[in-house]
Amino acid sequence: MFGAGLTSSFFSSWALNMSPAGISCLEDLGKPVPKCVPVAETTPDDFPSGGDLLEQYYTPLAEWLAASGCCEIKTGCEVVSIGRGSLFKGDMGKAKRGAVPFRALVSIGGVEEAYIETDAIVDASGTYGNGNWLGVGGVPALGERLLGGRICRTIPDVSSNPEAYLKKTTVVVGAGYSAITTINGLRELAAAAGDDAG
Secondary structure, three states: OOHHHHOOEOOOOHHHHOOHHHHHHHHHHOOOOOOOOOHHHOOHHHOOEHHHHHHHHHHHHHHHHHHHOOOOOOOOEEEEEEEEOOOOHHHOOOHHHHHOOEEEEEEEOOOEEEEEEEOOOOOOOOOOOOOOOOOHHHOOOOOOOOOHHHOOOOOOOHHHOHHHOOOOOOOOOOOOHHHHHHHHHHHHHHHHHHHHHO
C-alpha cells in the first residue's frame, strides 16, 4: 500500500480511516488520537498521508495487537488463494457455507507455504499499483508489456524525483483521483521550476 503513497494524501479524512475499536486501542496505549472532524467540516489538514496513517494509526495498532496476545502478526507473506474449508465454488449458494471457516494458502517469504484457517477475511489489497491495461477492451496496448518497468501505476512523488519529469513528456492515463493528483503534482513541480521546467 505504501511506498510512493507515504507522501500522498488520502481521499478520505481521518474520521473515515479509523474505527471506534482502533481509536479505543490508541487510547489504551496512551497514544494521541488524530483529530476526527465531521466530514462536512473537513479541511485539507484532516486528510492523512500514507506515512501519517502508518505512523499514527497502523503501527500503534500493530503494537497493541502484538501485546494483546489475541493474534499473531505475520509479515513477508502473500495470500495465494482463499477458500471455504473443503467447499468448492459450486457450493457457494449453500447455507452451510457461512458456518465453514475460511482456509487461506499463504506463501511465507516465497520459500514456505502454509494453510491458515480463520473466521473472517478482510481483503484490503485494493487495486493500487495493479492498474488496468491501457489497451482497448482491457488488453495490453502494443508495447505496454515491454515498457512495464517504465510505467508507473501508482501516484508518483514527482517532487522527490524532479529530473524524471522536468523537460520531459509525461502521459497521465486515467480519469480518477489518482490521475488528477498526479497532474496537480506535475503542475506544481513545473510552476516551482519556472522557466527551467521546459
